Amino acid sequence: MQAAPRRIGLFGGSFDPPHLAHLALARCAVEVLALDELRWIPAGQPWQKGHLVAPAEDRVAMVQALVDSLGDPRQRLDRREIDRAGPSRTLDTLRELQAEQPGAELWLLIGEDQLRNFPSWHGAADILAAVHLAVAPRPAGANGPPAGPVLPWPPALQAAARLHKLPMPVHPAASTALRAALAAGRPAAELSASGDAGSALLAAPVAHYIDSHRLYRGL
Numbered sequence: 191m192q193a194a195p196r197r198i199g200l201f202g203g204s205f206d207p208p209h210l211a212h213l214a215l216a217r218c219a220v221e222v223l224a225l226d227e228l229r230w231i232p233a234g235q236p237w238q239k240g241h242l243v244a245p246a247e248d249r250v251a252m253v254q255a256l257v258d259s260l261g262d263p264r265q266r267l268d269r270r271e272i273d274r275a276g277p278s279r280t281l282d283t284l285r286e287l288q289a290e291q292p293g294a295e296l297w298l299l300i301g302e303d304q305l306r307n308f309p310s311w312h313g314a315a316d317i318l319a320a321v322h323l324a325v326a327p328r329p330a331g332a333n334g335p336p337a338g339p340v341l342p343w344p345p346a347l348q349a350a351a352r353l354h355k356l357p358m359p360v361h362p363a364a365s366t367a368l369r370a371a372l373a374a375g376r377p378a379a380e381l382s383a384s385g386d387a388g389s390a391l392l393a394a395p396v397a398h399y400i401d402s403h404r405l406y407r408g409l
Contacts, residue, residue, distance in 0.1 A: 198291060199228040199324070201299045202271070202280060205249050206242050207400060208256050209368055209392050211361035215326045218358040219299050220264055223324060228299075229268040230257055233278040243369060244405050246272050255395035281313035284320045296321045297354075301328040305353075309343050318350040325353060327360045363391040372406035 199219050205212065208230075220228050232249050233242075242249070254267050270286065271278040280298070287296065298321040300308070305325050308314055343351070368391060372378060382390060382397030392400070400406065 196226045196291065196294045197224060197297065198287070198294050199223060199225045199297045199299055200231060200280075200283070200287070200321070201228060202231040202233060202278075202283070204242055204365070205230070205232050205253050206244050206365050207249070207368060207392070207405070208253050208396055209363040209365060210390060211363035213256060213260075213393060214358060214361050215299060215301075215356070216265060217260075218326070218356050219297070219324050220262070222356060223297055223354070225264060225297065228265045230265065231268045231271055231283060234272045234274060235277050248399075248403060248405060252396050252399050255399055256393050259393060259395045279312045281311075281317055284317060288320065297324050298322070299324045299326065301326050303328045306342065309347055314347060315350060318347060318352070322352040322354060324356055326356050326358060368392065369406050372400065373408060375407070377401055 199216075201212075201216055201219070203212070216228055216230070219225060230253050232246070232253055234246060244252075250267065250269055250272055257265050257267050271283060274282070284296065284298075287294070298317070300323060302325060305323070308323075311317060368381065371381065378392055378397035378400035379394075382392040382394045
């Protein structure tokens, strides 16, 4: 009897900083998609974004602190896009992983805001041929409008897409708003789970790293 292919989730992003919405998405994806492994992949040079605020090694350290706090051996940091020269493109990462993990079933985690803009990604058709898309809901106004019921995609891409909407509530955390709050002088500890759990936006290990390294101050 042939063994089922390994199911590997790929969670890329700037993680500037990583927050509790990222964590909720990762946990939901691992359980709902029955992933054998989930790789957090911080971007080195996101080609569709401007200048990142926190240096690459600080973003890596924050993601590592968050992953370590989970105590889940299925979740791990993958720093290939930080170490790879040039713009960080998802297609390059997928090709590397396909060579390393032949036969694996790959799931790419993205938000609704990214889904709407997906046709502009480098090699969008090749990406769709390689992965299933696991889509997380995003609050209105978070990095652009959420995807509507009909995607404004070319028909060929719509036909090729293997979409799975993740059944999870919208989480209010967003990196842009967090950076603004921190730049205004608010301690990261106040935004973490060590404070008001009902409004927590950062995990405690990430908040500790931000405060101890004075990241995002005075932007």
